[in-house]
Amino acid sequence: MKITELLKKESVELDVKVSGKEAAIDRLVDLMGRGGRLLDKAAYKEEILKREAHGSTAVGEGIAIPHGKTNAVKEAGLAAIVVPEGVDYEAFDGAPVRLIFMIAAPEGGADLHLEALSKLSTLLMDPDFREDLMNAGSKEEFLKVIDDKESAGNQKKEEKETRGYRVLAVTACPTGIAHTFMAAENLEQSGKKLGIPLKAETNGAEGIGNALTRGEIEAAEGIIIAADKNVDMARFDGKRVVMATVSEGIQKGEELIKRAVSKETPVYHYSGSSSQESSESGSVGHSIYKHLMNGVSHMLPFVIGGGILIALAFLFDDYSIDPSNFGKNTPFAAYIKTIGEQAFGMMLPVLAGYIAMSIADRPGLAVGFVAGLIAKMGSTFANPAGGGVNSGFLGALLAGFIGGYIVLLLKKAFSKLPKSLEGIKPVLLYPLIGILLAAVATTFINPFVGAINDGITSLLNSMGGTSKIVLGAVVGGMMSVDMGGPVNKAAYVFGTAQLAEGNFDIMAAVMAGGMVPPIAIALCTTFFKKKFTEKERQSGLVNYIMGLSFISEGAIPFAAADPIRVIPSCMIGSAVAGALSMAFQCTLRAPHGGIFVLPTIGNPLGYLAAIVIGSVAGCGVLALLKKNLDRE
Helix, strand or coil: CCHHHHEEEEEEECCCCCCCHHHHHHHHHHHHHHCCCECCHHHHHHHHHHHHHCCCCEEECCEECCEEEECCECCCEEEEEEEEEEECCCCCCCCCEEEEEEEEEECCCCCHHHHHHHHHHHHCCCHHHHHHHHCCCCHHHHHHHHHHHHHHHHHHHHHHHCCCCCEEEEEECCCCCCHHHHHHHHHHHHHHHHCCCEEEEEEECCEEECCCCHHHHHHCCEEEEEECCCCCCHHHCCCEEEEECHHHHHHCHHHHHHHHCCCCCCECCCCCCCCCCCHHHCCHHHHHHHHHHHHHHHHHHHHHHHHHHHHHHHHHCCCCCCHHHCCCCCHHHHHHHHHHHHHHHCHHHHHHHHHHHHHHCCHHHHHHHHHHHHHHHCCCCCCCCCCCCCCHHHHHHHHHHHHHHHHHHHHHHCCCCCHHHCCHHHHHHHHHHHHHHHHHHHHHHHHHHHHHHHHHHHHHHHCCHHHHHHHHHHHHHHCCCCCCCHHHHHHHHHHHHHHHCCCHHHHHHHHHHHHHHHHHHHHHHHHCHHHCCHHHHHHHHHHHHHHHCCCHHHHHHHHHHCHHHHHHHHHHHHHHHHHHHHHCCCECCCCCCHHHHHHHCECHHHHHHHHHHHHHHHHHHHHHHCCCCCCC
């Protein structure tokens, strides 16, 4: 967004005389209103004064940039005045302010005010630019000075940043650990192979890495979105965009790049919904999967952190003091268990909230959170306070989808409202009506979902040793079917859901199954070297670390290169590990961590044995199936 696109001629005034700071603010608010940017001038001024109360927005060198983000703003904009004689604006350097830019941004919009603030601050550092603005003889000349300066700056920035990238990519997987970075690496390497320079942005667990710049996006021929959760799409409006799963980014890099530079690829148009996808990838199943994974990815830190703290509380407590209060018998154990319980208890509202947000953007977040709380409470119409039914994970999952789609329906229902009422939709209509409707719907389904949960729990509790071993083999084997893909995630989500129900043995079998594939391959590359290339043997060493860290994706390059032999071998090893974990009655309260959470695992020695035996079994089957190479 250029500054001159935000600053209208009607909102500029030169040669202004004002008596003080508030008079200057009044003049700027009036100019902002003349530009048609405001819904409520008084409310906007109140927000500006509220910001000034925290500290003057004078930035020194005779400049002030007051700014406010509020529902009183109709659309983002700027206003500017030149005060040749200067005005006392309580600047930190004590100098009178002669040049003032005011920024207005709507509450529900992006942080355009921050972007404009950053741009203005940078441009105004140039004393010659400031003087040119002060000496402008007309509004048109004032705007031209800004446009020329910004255009020159953008040209230099683009020359520096674009570096000839023809294709840009964004990769993102639900957990943001391995798939995200493997897809980015494969796409960049595939680009080099095709002679098409490519830059990949990663939306990982620690945030955005290698972020795409505005100049790079404008210069790119095509964009690849290889993601299994929602990413920021507004910036790609008007570009040719290829939508794909993160697995396709790992396995079909060259194909995606060729499509990205093809003139037949459709141009993407952003509609304001974070869940929008291109028609080529908009299957209902994939859309639902992305919404679910968005909720799961935000939920995991609460489950992992809370689960490990609860497990540590048992580790540090003294069982003999009071067996019925185990975990809270000593002050330290009670403290960390309480923290863990609070964090763990957030998992259901967070799951529902971010599913709803994935579907309906920001207005869905509060609606989903509250619906998730209603599911967690187990509220019914007969017992609104909750506790009557066990809606649990499945109830929160459904509540998230219900809340998200209710907000989408409300958006359509209110789309015909007058523009003057735009500001009340995100702060009044969506939360008020959305929360009420989603809560009612969740309360209605709670008894039915509770009956399903009770049935599943009863079934699992009634399983004997043999049945549980079979279940462990199934969920363990599922972890190796697609190494982080939908089948893997289905088993993982099932294990996580059972954590909420207090069934800790299933999660143990799931993690054991997920740790086996990389370790089995690493063992095979170590002890059967003739079956692998030098590069594969080097990669195999890294797989020891990935396997011990519960990162199944380390096996993907090997599975992609030889799926017929690698995948069945890993499935057998994972099934053995899952079955043995159940047989040894191992338990796990945290859905991640691998070998690093071993002290918190029930029967840790048995768990280690299950992983070692499963890995050796997978390695042995792979060694039997895989032939020696003709040459080293």
